Amino acid sequence: MVQAASELSQRVERAVSSARVVDIHTHLYDPSFGSLLRWGIDELLVYHYLVSESFRAGPWDYDRFWSATTPEQAEWIWQRLFCDHSPLSEAARGVISTLNALGLEPRSRDLAALRQWFSRQSPGAYLERVLEIAGIESVCMTNSPFDSEEVGYWNQSPVRDPRFVAALRIDPLLLDWSNARRTLAEQGFQPGSGRDKTTVLAIRRFLEHWSKRIDSRYCMVSTPPEFSYPSDSDAAWILEHAVLPHCRENGQAFALMMGVRRAINPRLRMAGDGIGPGDLRSLAALCAAHPENRFLVTCLSRECQQELVVLARKFPNLHPFGCWWFNNTPQLIAETTTLRLDLLGTSFTFQHSDSRVLDQLIYKWHHSRRVLRDCLVGAYSRLEDSGWRVTDAEIGRDVRLLLGGSFQEFLAGAEHPGLPKKLAGIGAA
Ligand code: HDL
Ligand code: ZN
Numbered sequence: 001m002v003q004a005a006s007e008l009s010q011r012v013e014r015a016v017s018s019a020r021v022v023d024i025h026t027h028l029y030d031p032s033f034g035s036l037l038r039w040g041i042d043e044l045l046v047y048h049y050l051v052s053e054s055f056r057a058g059p060w061d062y063d064r065f066w067s068a069t070t071p072e073q074a075e076w077i078w079q080r081l082f083c084d085h086s087p088l089s090e091a092a093r094g095v096i097s098t099l100n101a102l103g104l105e106p107r108s109r110d111l112a113a114l115r116q117w118f119s120r121q122s123p124g125a126y127l128e129r130v131l132e133i134a135g136i137e138s139v140c141m142t143n144s145p146f147d148s149e150e151v152g153y154w155n156q157s158p159v160r161d162p163r164f165v166a167a168l169r170i171d172p173l174l175l176d177w178s179n180a181r182r183t184l185a186e187q188g189f190q191p192g193s194g195r196d197k198t199t200v201l202a203i204r205r206f207l208e209h210w211s212k213r214i215d216s217r218y219c220m221v222s223t224p225p226e227f228s229y230p231s232d233s234d235a236a237w238i239l240e241h242a243v244l245p246h247c248r249e250n251g252q253a254f255a256l257m258m259g260v261r262r263a264i265n266p267r268l269r270m271a272g273d274g275i276g277p278g279d280l281r282s283l284a285a286l287c288a289a290h291p292e293n294r295f296l297v298t299c300l301s302r303e304c305q306q307e308l309v310v311l312a313r314k315f316p317n318l319h320p321f322g323c324w325w326f327n328n329t330p331q332l333i334a335e336t337t338t339l340r341l342d343l344l345g346t347s348f349t350f351q352h353s354d355s356r357v358l359d360q361l362i363y364k365w366h367h368s369r370r371v372l373r374d375c376l377v378g379a380y381s382r383l384e385d386s387g388w389r390v391t392d393a394e395i396g397r398d399v400r401l402l403l404g405g406s407f408q409e410f411l412a413g414a415e416h417p418g419l420p421k422k423l424a425g426i427g428a429a
Contacts, residue, residue: 008384009377015395016373020137021365022404024296024321025167025220025255025352027142028361029150031127032158036150039126039358040118041111044098045074047357048271049091054080055268062267071115078111090329094363101133101362127358131163134361135369137404138162139353140217144169145210146183154213166214167255170243173203174221177234195237203242211250217411218296219247220255225276225301227258229285239286244293253411254293256283257324259300275326277301280311287315294410298324298352305336309343319410321349328354328364330371337375350402372402 029036051073055065057080065073081092099106104117143166144150172180181191181199189206192198207219229236247254258278265272278299287295295318299308305327312318320340323333333351340348350372353364376398380390390398401409 005377005381008380009373011392012373012376012380012395012399015392015399016369016376017135019396019399019403020135022137022407023139023353023355023361023365024349024404024407025142025257025298025354026139026361027354027356028139028164028358029141029153030158030161030164031123032160033150033153036153037358038356039123039130040121041099041114042070042074043357044095044359045077046070047091047360048269049089050077050081050095052268052271053089053092057081057085066269075111078109082106083109090367094360094367097363097366098359101366102129102359130358130361134365136163136361136365138165139355139361140165140167142169142220143167143210143214143216144171145187145206146170146172146180166216168207168210168214168216168219168252169221170207170219171221173206174235174238174243175223177238195241200241203238204246207243207246208250211246211252216252218253218255219243220257220296222257222260223278224261225259225278227282228279229282230289231282244286244290247294248290248292253296253319255296256286257298257300258283259304260325275300277304280304280307283308283318284311284315287311287318291315291317293317294413295319296321296349296407296410298322300324300326302327302332302335306339309340309348312344312348319348319407320344321407322352322354323368324352325354328368330367333368333371334375337372338378341375341379346398346401347406348402349404349407372399 031037051065054077055062058076065076068076081087081089082095087093087096096106099114104114106114141164145168172183184191184202184206187206189202189209190198191202210216211219223235227233227235229239244254246252258280259275261274261276263272264274278301280299283295283297286293295315297308297318298321299305308320312320323329323336327333327336328351337350340350351365351368353361353368355361355364376395380395383390397405
């Protein structure tokens with residue numbers, strides 16, 4: 001008997017809304033990193049997504065905006081995107097969702113009252129409240145050994161909150177080697193003069209030091225559309241000779257975020273990045289040439305999504321994740337997730353939040369869970385039409401896989417460098 005769509009929707013809703021999320025990529029920091037962990041209404045409003053949107057709604061006075069204080073910038077954005085216009089964009093609507101979930105009334109448009117409320121929150125209790133409302137089990141941070149402010153906190157050996165998992169971010173190492181080599185030297189890792197063994201050893205010692213120091217779950221880099229492999233670029237050489245061997249021998253997956261064009265409008269600063277199609281032939285070449293490495297991959301261009309999914313069908317060491325940045329809209333999350341369910345089942349990670357402000361976890365996961373529910377209702381309805389009815393336990397299992405379980409299974413394999421031991425012997429004789 002085909003269950004009523006509403007009954008199925010309720011069953012899926014229960015599973016999706018109650019599941020705890022492993023958020024595999026954010027820009028949040030462990031609370032012991034002090035002001036690096038941003039939260040509150042002004043930080044929500046000066047989110048770089050809203051900065052770029054606010055410039056579309058008001059005079060393009062870059063210097064005046066950047067010379068203003070954070071509260072002044074927040075007021076500029078509040079006025080333009082929430083008072084003068086309807087907060088229709090995903091990021092603007094997100095602020096509304098977050099405020100409502102906290103029991104506040106944004107329609108009063110009373111920014112002063114909102115600020116009053118946030119000023120009365122104690123950081124520790126507020127953190128717990130946000131993680132509870134958003135249903136978070138853990139978040140992966142973005143930890144850069146090239147960020148001197150962050151390195152300062154690591155040097156104080158902070159007491160860590162286990163829910164904030166480290167991830168080593170190495171963009172400068174691959175994309176700006178001439179400057180990165182100076183950082184390595186300053187930190188006591190002496191690279192050679194060229195592409196030589198001394199340089200490889202210095203980079204590997206650097207990666208090993210930081211991976212162990214922060215206890216990272218994976219290494220990550222974002223790449224421009226021009227990134228290609230194999231190639232004669234520094235990135236390809238460092239990847240081949242240092243980063244991928246490091247990852248194999250230290251149980252680290254390698255995360256690749258493809259297709260970002262940095263600073264196409266530098267006057268918007270962090271809000272000034274654009275997109276371009278990543279070269280997925282390079283991804284295929286990486287997966288084929290390094291079958292013992294595990295690649296976590298997300299693409300910024302919509303037109304790359306199908307090719308990424310097809311490559312995941314070809315390479316078991318490739319794990320697609322998330323609806324990154326400009327893909328993080330209900331329409332594109334639904335399109336990408338349906339494509340992935342149809343071609344990969346549950347062997348991918350549905351979403352990551354990319355949150356930069358703690359409170360964003362609330363709206364990013366509230367919005368995404370609703371889309372996931374609808375995608376799964378469609379998938380289970382089609383499955384039922386074919387004569388298979390899933391149990392509530394199976395729905396719960398599938399949801400947990402999509403919200404971090406598949407990611408954890410994928411990484412668990414990375415802890416056994418090379419092929420799983422029992423397979424390693426095959427053909428070894
Ligand atoms: O490179 C990245 O990790 C991106 O997520 C950028 O940080 C980007 O600015 C962002 O916040 N996207 O959501
Ligand atoms: Zn990010």
